[in-house]
Amino acid sequence: IYTQPDYGLITNIGKAHLEGFGGPEGVLKGKTELYRDLAARNGKVFLNADNEKLVSNWQPVNAGQAITYGKADGVFCKGNVGNSTDFLSVQVNGITIQTNLVGEYNFENVMSAVCVGLYFNVPLAEIKNAIEAYTPTNNRSQKITQGSNTIILDAYNANPSSMAEALKNFEKIAALRKVAIIGQMMELGEYAKEEHEKIVSAASGPAWLHTLRIFVGNGFGMLKNTATANVLWFETTDEVKAWYKQQYFEDTAILIKGSRKNELEKILKD
DSSP states (O other), X not given: OOOOOSEEEOOOOOSOSHHHHTSHHHHHHHHXXXXXXXXXXXXXXXXXXXXXXXXXXXXXXXXTOEEEEESSTTOSEEEEEXXXXXXXXXXXXXXXXEEEEESGGGHHHHHHHHHHHHHTTOOHHHHHHHHHHOOOOTTSSEEEEETTEEEEEEOSOOOHHHHHHHHHHHHHXXXXXXXXXXXXXXXXXXXXXXXXXXXXXXXXXXXXXXXXEEEESGGGGGGXXXXXXXXXXXXXXXXXXXXXXXXXXXXEEEEEEXXXXXXXXXXXXX
16 A cells, blocks of 8 residues: 655755765656656646756646745745854745754755745744744754854765755854864765765865864775875774864864764764
């Protein structure tokens, strides 16, 4: 016995599980099976109109099958980013939703929730209250204050797409000192070397000159024996933890991001 959905939502399509799906095209094909099924059965999708990849892969049979959201004019649910330097705020229909989420990359997640709620006639005020009451746990985009330090703990999982967005957001954060602890990404198969090199490159350049970057795991093994004043490599999380406990950070912004297998959250535990 199984059920067939009348509505569907794909939040995004990134470079996750490349090994299991045989590459980016396999991920795209696997995820958009939902679109093809719904289109054929006259179902509806909640569609991020700002995401070209999602839009181009939605091919409805009949008009009106897409309930759209995003920043563009003409969508069913339009919103904009309010503030993203601290916790993300989102503006919808003249109302500001102040989230407890870190990073502008969470905008599309908030908007998808707002869109679904509004479509099913949930009052915007109730949607606002529900989103504002949500505090992330389980190592997902958590913002932790320890003394004068601010820690962004996003160690539940990582793939090349989410890692790139996390680094881009961390670049924007203003702090006297910044430390990025970056764990290796799993399930990349033949793409592992290339994608880890891209992350090293993304965490380089002028914006990163004064940020201490700690790379963890064999995925970043190309950095072994190449330590500099601002770039270190450790093979295991336990090694990073031992190093971290010997440091004294003050007025520092710290990003901790990596795949689940790294268990980077252990760095903060006694």
